[in-house]
Amino acid sequence: MTTTTTITKIGLGKNGPLVSKLGLGCMRMSPVWGSKGNDENESIATIQQALDSGINFLNTGDFYGHGHNELLVGKAIKGRRDDAFISVKFGGIIYGGQFRGLDLRPIAIKNFIDYSLVRLGIDTIDLYQPCRLDNSVPLEDVIGTVADLIKEGKVRYLGVSEITADQLRKANSVHPVTALEIGYSLADRQIESELLPAAEELGIGVVAFANTAEGLLSGEMKAPLPANAYQNHFPRFQGENLVKNLEKVEVLKTMAKAKGSTPTQLAIAWVNAQGDHIMPLVSMSRRSRLPENMQAMEIRFTPEEMNTLNTHFAPGVMRGGTYLQR
Template identity: 85%
Template sequence: MTTIAKMPLGNNGPLVSKIGLGCMRMSPVWGNPGTDETESIATIQAALDSGINFLNTGDFYASGHNELLVGKAIKGRRDDAFISVKFGGIIYGGQFIGLDLRPIAIKNFINYSLIRLGIDTIDLYQPCRLDNSVPIEDVIGTIADLIKEGKVRHIGVSEITADQLRRANSVHPITALEIGYSLADRQIESDLLPTAKELGIGVVAFANTAEGLLTGDMKAPLPANAYQNHFPRFQGENLKKNLEKVEVLKQMAKQKGYTPTQLAIAWVNAQGDHIMPLVSMNRRARLTENVQAMGIEFTPDELNTLNTHFSPGAILGGTYLQR
């Protein structure tokens, strides 16, 4: 298996694996049925055994179910894992209904997370997004207070703008930015990514396959119950034209002896030493393939082909990433 490289999470952050494990899909969220608990725990432990130490979860993933899973998986091996937790999302009836970023709520959320995870300190704690309902200074300032209390080690942010990132970093040094990034979603390259690099903030990039578009397995039309149907990218002529675009990725993958998913992950990995692909896995069977992607190299011509073919705006229709 490919040796997992390490990267500093930001200029002054800790060393973490260059690939992270997204644990969300192990739980029943967003229409996903989740995975057998035994398999989920085994997958997390296999990832830790392979050298992947960055584990990403959220306190609102299936109402704490995901944190409980992670807690069971890391029991007895806390030092092997770097735990990243998102907070603030309010889910009711399986639907996202808003945010609660009040300082009093944050202080409540973290205590529940610590209990579910079975740990004393969360390594990276971050609001899942910001909506201006509470001043950024109050949100980040509250997490900074939790650092002083020993409940948090580092502050992260997720799905925010470049201006919000600057404001957050002015309150307390931000260690990591979690954001969707893929060949199909490159809008952050114009402003947000350069800002993170300028400020010395690590980038945790999720949705590397653009909600399945870049896997090479998607066909039009999607099944009626597919959650992607909610987004214009996956509807009607948009989906047909977008899948035609993906043929180039499929052909390159075949020529190189890999899968389109592996190339999609490898492209994100190639965008910088400060960028970590955050890959969702819920079965051990996917681990070898995804880790192998981290060893894929592109020639300058191959990168030029991908960057040109998937230039910003080339994929039609938006997703929730274009809020």
């Protein structure tokens, strides 16, 4: 399947580089949260086809698949480093398939980055960010360490992920923050009250993941979920909560049918429409997914359609929390 869709470029924040308006999340290409990894050759081909299609923002983490994801990205970009903008998250400690906490000590960060550079086969990481903050280490020390790595030439830009508006302002006062990575979707709009306005005010780009709210907005989820589904850990996907939440998704399914699109495409398109400084970050591990996700970037909503979505999916209407609502 071929597509003529052209992915536009945006400035990542007011002082950042030009990147694709659609980002590629690489996490699911590796074994994470107990899942099996995907076919490695297909994953590499997907990254390369994304680069060929103008999607240059590749998102990974040093703890995805215990380094497997960085090795995979490294293989995919070999010989074409300049085509890719590499975003790496650090700090997560995974053992036995479980998230065990964070290690954000400066000495650990300096250790993490050298391993990442070797696995990726590059000299400089474009965007480097703590995966979240937990107050175990002063924010100034975490951000200051990345600032030191920027001075050393090992990192180009500072990013942050899954933090509060106050933490974002504080981090930006230590060193200019280029991008904020955060979960954002029609079903998860809690960041609209404080965090998004802060990012816009400070001129920080927003990399928005979980656009389908862990599959809730895909139109394909049915209650109850299979016993082995990772979503079962979160109240949103349990019992009557899931039944009621899926009823809300019917409106999205109806609109998608009328527009000749899929609910997933509309979910991505809605995030894309929230601002020129906001990048939908979409996880893909198969080339077959690229055309539909790229086409989602061309979907436009009438004022009436946007009003319907914003009203029907008003902040707080979804029942039950997820890990995004810590």
